[in-house]
Amino acid sequence: MTILDILHYPDARLHLKAQNVTLFDSKLKELINNMANTMYENNGIGLAATQVNVQKRIFIIDLSKNDEPRNLITFINLEILEKSGEVLSEEGCLSVPGIYEKVYRSETIKVKFQDENGKSHQNEYKGLMSICIQHENDHLDGKVFVEYLSNLKQNFIKKKLKKIFKPE
Helix, strand or coil, X not given: CCCCCCCCCCCHHHHCCCECCCCCCHHHHHHHHHHHHHHHHCCCCEEEHHHHCCCECEEEECCCCCCCCCCCEEEEEEEEEEEECCEEEEEEECCEEEEEEEEEECCEEEEEEECCCCCEEEEXXXXXXXXXXXXXXXXXXXXXXXXXXXXXXXXXXXXXXHHHCCCC
16 A cells, blocks of 8 residues: 655645646556555545646546545546536645635536546536545646635645645
8 A cells, every 4th residue: 555645735746737637557547546545544525636746637536535435536537518696615635734715616517538448437526525626626727726726825725735844
């Protein structure tokens, strides 16, 4: 079981844009497994490859509750086809630990993506799953959720996290 290092905001590597996955092999499955171990170890519900310094368009989500069996879903090369509605919800992030802020997202999204075997899927999502997909997909585009906040709040968060995660 490998636990990967999670990059913390405002690390510049979090702003790199991820590249499409073209090879669906055992190394990809190993990365996804390591990402899942890392997410579960840190009590997360989602994790993008860019958060562990892998610039590939991959993220995972598991919204199962503690008393439910795990239900990990892998999203590779996701494209958002349609968005509708708007919802304000509180978000947190493994790359911005201890910070929770309200962010506007689309209420419903229609997406297409590939799974870990390269099989294509097209689905519509609402609620928490829609919010999580948009949050994780932002990571792949080099955007962290706190960047939806005012400059004042962003600067406060940067200063707070720089004190906690001092560069070595």
